[in-house]
Amino acid sequence: EDITIGFVAHAQGDPFVQQIQDGAQAAATDLGAKLVVAQQAGGAPEGQLKLVQNFANSGAQGIATSVPGESMAKGLNEIIGGGVPIVQFNLLSIAVNAPYVGEKSVESGRILGRMVVDKLGGASAKGTVILGNCFPGFPVLENRAKGVEESLKKAPGLKVLGPFDVKVSAVDNYNRWEQLYGANPEAVALIGLCAPDVTSLGKLNAANGDKFVAGGYDLTELNLKAVKEGHAYVTIGQSAFVQGYLPVALLVNAIKGGKKLSAGFYNAGSQIVTADKVDMGNGLPSVSFDEAQKLAADPAATAAYYKAWTKTLTADMLSATPKPISAESE
């Protein structure tokens, strides 16, 4: 039968969100559903809720959406109450009665912080670390910041500055980092929490003789390039493909089986990429750095690579009760 799934993301023309969408599209293709994608620029909750409502009114049988704000919860719950299943991905509200697929945000921050501390020499590390948040107020980002700071505390000699607002736009983002480094040239590590940071930091590091440790998020082409060239140390992935694939799989499974989806947490898994080691998470086979770069740019190759993982998604597993939502921020 015909199943139409609406897929609503909180950013427009964002390479990372594009990777999630590619995952969703792969799932739709695998499972024989039709996927329609809508994007709300700038993570505006009100606008995004309207898109979800439009999908519901237009007759989509299921909707996957990121939830960039608590004010979407009431409206989403009404739609769920009206019989249209919803799955949240990437950004969540715990007030929504729907499952969530995403990373463990605080935990991923901890991982990033730990990687940087280790690189700086472990508990005895000394110096200034600068933290940048591209979008103060986004809960997931605040959680990451929390995780990073937790790990940095393990080395009492480290002085943490920030988090500073480093802006999303790549032009601004680079400017802010350059200004931050100009103000604190003694900094030993610069850590960003968003997709543009690793690229900007890599560029900055290259221009200043690679003096600091740069770390951040997301496996975009440019970020991987910066890591590979040695200008950035680590970038943390959050399994974009899984964040797109799993919600669609959950929805299709629920619609076909006529079952309700219950709230809960599906861990998409973290990925850790340094120049030496590529951990793709989810127990996937290890890949070389070149392969990782190729995957970032090529949705078809990514889908093929993840076949090993998608095979594990049995109907039983998709119908099983997820972990409690609180697991997300443990």
Added chain:
Amino acid sequence: MSGPPMISVRNLAKRYGGVVALQDMSLSVERGTIHAVVGENGAGKSTLMKVLAGVVRPDSGAIELDGHAVTIDNPNAARQHGIGMVYQELSLFPERSVLANLFVNREPVRNGLISKREMEARSRYLLRQLGLHVDVHAPVSRLSIGERQLVELARVLLEHPRLLILDEPNSALNQRETERLFTVLKGLRANGITMLYVSHRLEEVFAISDRVTITRNGRDVLTKDRSELTIPQVIEGMIGQQREALFPPPLPSTVGATRPQMTVKGLAGGRLADVSFTARSGEIVGLAGLEGSGVADLLDMLFGMRKARGGEVHFPDGSGLPKSATEAARRNVCLVPADRRRNGLMLDKSILFNISNVVVGARDWGTPWYSPKTALGRANRQIDALRIKGLPHALANSLSGGNQQKVVIGKWLEIGPQVFLLDDPTRGVDIGAKREIYALIREMSANGGIVLFSSTELPELIGLCDRILVIYQGRLAGQLSGTEMNSQTVLHLTNTGEMPGANRNKQARQGDMA
């Protein structure tokens, strides 16, 4: 005269929607003459001139230049034919420098860049001739309206046109400036330049023109050599009625024995220093002074638009100077500003809207509602009273110049002011309407109003006022009344600050001090 006329138009017609601006207008102008076109407000004079300048396209009719049929369908075509026009409503670029205005679209270029030096050089002589001593690099918006009019004129003269169209070029100029202008125009005529000249100042028309065409209701009704005409004949041709006295006699006062008055003592501010005078109700007090002498500052201060530095003023209501224009309006003080397009009208709004400006806009008592129906009533009342040619819903921008002026006056009459500050209220107004406005002013004063009347036209100051205060370089140079109020004395006083015949030593000292 031999040969075809320089320019002739036949059976021109132009309608704006339901409004007839031109209907069967014909005219021919001989080479090397100054040809005056007169007619009441809205007769179609400006429309005719705009057709010749390529700004307005006629619905029908023919234009011949040197005996050859031409179409002038854009301003550049007119320019190529050697036609230059000074517009009635200033068409300058307020933010731009005087030079940029003078050479707009014809800027001299050196090595790909505009040469200011050359612009300065090319305009210097003309500006001196016109008596325009301004900083040519300053934006035009800083100039007074008279100066702006001269800039507009200079701009056209710099094009060296064969046919020069002047649509009320001196409505904001005082007598001396006008004389300068006429000297220039006569010089041009001697050089074979043809001129079309539109004005409501008939004495001046008679002083400068060779031939006169009278227009009415969009047609030409009569064309004759000036020498074959008299002013009364022209007036009759224009408005089709017997001539009444231009300056109606004073009306019997309707107010009782207590005559409210306004006293000004030692007022200073702006360019003014230590000005004292009294103005009583029932009296029309004239204000004379050159541009920049401080007359405008005085009116502004009395209207609350400018702060005074010192002095004491008592208005008839017992209070002092208004602190703002709003307070002035609420205390029944009205100002009819000199620059009606900038300060008097909302051009993109209807007559109806404009007439409600003060009643609805300035006051804050009465109903907080705005009723278009009431506003319509007001508009109709003023349209009837002032014989404004236009529908209540017509935009102010579509009115002829004189009718625009009447709208500005009309909006104040709606509140029945007690103090009237009139800054050149008859600028661009036809002779019939002028008479109506004079009658109105008489009525205002007879009804107990205090009238301060400033004008660039000497005859109307002398004809209408009971007294004339002359301001020279910021101080009150003298008060004239009775027989002293003749044009020679007023002129002398406004231009030198001294009474005629005062001894020369004093004058010299004055010169040293300046």
Added chain:
Amino acid sequence: MSKTDLIPPLAGSAVHPARRGFRIPEEIGVIIALVGMMAIIGFARPRFLNPINLFSLLGNTTFLGMLAIGMVFLLAIREIDLSVGWMFNFSAVFAALLMVAGIDPWLAAFAGVLFGAGLGLINGLIAVTLRLPAIIVTLGTYSMFQGLSLVVNKGRAIVPADQSSSFFSVISDKLFGIVPVAALVFIALALAMHVVLHRTRFGYRVQAVGSNPEAAAHAGIPTAWVRLQTLVLMGAICGLSGVMYVGFRGAIDPNEGSDFVLVVIAAVIIGGTPLSGGHGTIIGAVIGMMIIQVISSGLIFFGIDATWSTFVTGAVTVLAVSLDRLIKFQRTRRIERSKENFHA
């Protein structure tokens, strides 16, 4: 030609009196654009015309639509307020915090509206005392309000825990199960503000100042006071929209409002209010906001993917304003012609 024609009509005088009665509204162009778009979508996707969908579309215009109403006053007075999104946000945050602190939601909402007016007052006082255009002032207060809101909300959504008050149920209620109460408030506000703009002293003054500030000052209109009032009104409307949002959505997020200003100005401009001042149409702004919503909804009903949807949004916007423009051309020409025929 008949004989009477020999006597020319009084030049410049009206040839025909104003026919009172039905006058085609100036908003006709955008109305046609809106209805046309809805007809096309409805024809292809009948579900679109389902009343539930239509009312939910109306509901979707509510919060931004209210801001657009206020913005009409600003454009009419030849000003632009860039801070609307953050006045909305800050007022909502303020009201929500009061609710969290246990204050009765109705009271808190009222305080929120006043708070919005207060923010508008700040804009107004700076603009009036320094004689700066509001766009410059609000360029700064944009960040100030955003920043202060961020300081008090600490970067997290404010969710009043106890939503049992009638405030929440009334505002998010739907009459007859489909008509959102919030949308009714919006419509009521639009009508009221339409009357304010066209039938009150204040509205008259706004248009007068916007049309020619210098002439307004010379007519004794208290221009500074009117500007101040307009900016306060804008703030109060932002406050109202903000507190209603809290009631409707049950929460306010820290970045809600960040992207409002362009959409609001777009709606007002699409609706036909010019930037040059002196004139404004509330009805046009409401329709402009609906056009924006219908476009975004239509994309989803047609299943147009995100890849193309942005382009289509732009193209349809251009088409809508072109249509409006062409209809206006047509009208002026028709009026001209009908007047000319009158003489024939």
Added chain:
Amino acid sequence: MSKTDLIPPLAGSAVHPARRGFRIPEEIGVIIALVGMMAIIGFARPRFLNPINLFSLLGNTTFLGMLAIGMVFLLAIREIDLSVGWMFNFSAVFAALLMVAGIDPWLAAFAGVLFGAGLGLINGLIAVTLRLPAIIVTLGTYSMFQGLSLVVNKGRAIVPADQSSSFFSVISDKLFGIVPVAALVFIALALAMHVVLHRTRFGYRVQAVGSNPEAAAHAGIPTAWVRLQTLVLMGAICGLSGVMYVGFRGAIDPNEGSDFVLVVIAAVIIGGTPLSGGHGTIIGAVIGMMIIQVISSGLIFFGIDATWSTFVTGAVTVLAVSLDRLIKFQRTRRIERSKENFHA
């Protein structure tokens, strides 16, 4: 005093003839604001005044600053272009795609500039033929350009694989190790455009049309053509900025440019170009953009973190424009007084 002075000037008493020589530039207010801010930061944090830091600040203004230069022309002609960010983006994407396809980067960059001009031409043609204000047209083309760019970049950054061309090294180079080449191009463009605006026919026409469109038409200026040219110029500048960005960052992100327009307009307005047309200052716009960068840099040097930084940004902006305003008041008052004193 000579005898001729006895005859007072006929007119011209209002503004005295020019004393040529040094005239205080109109940008003095913003210059003082900028220098003042830099002095304060530099005093508290001497490292701020390190030439490396100052030059990197200058470099930071490059890409948006170029757009601000173009926007000055638009404001001067009484228009606003909202689509600048996406013209920037689309041109950059176009050029980057050509580079990916193996075309020589210099050639591709040149094509990108032409492409930007072409986008501007689209804006211009719509605006001129429909006689619509550019702000309305670009409200639509904003989304159209964004959408088309998304279609061709498929939501991914475009990264020219081979960056060995001198194009990349030259543009991201720093002369003497500190002066960014991109910033030099920016400064050169600013100077050139300053000359174009104030010393060429085109610049004079732009300002004339913006000052009084009707009078400009009367003076025979082809106003539609000038508008078209201005919009094309804006597009070309966006294209230039875009391709330089590709050279600088080595890639173009799909959504880069989304938030440019407000910052660009802010810089131009802070710099002193009014919205009302007829006048513009390129130097002011450049300084306006620097003020914006210095504020953000100052926050960082003072270690103000994200919570407060937004508020402080806004407050400092308000202070900067107020200062500019007060200095202008002061100047006018001084000029007035000197005029009034002639009789004293």
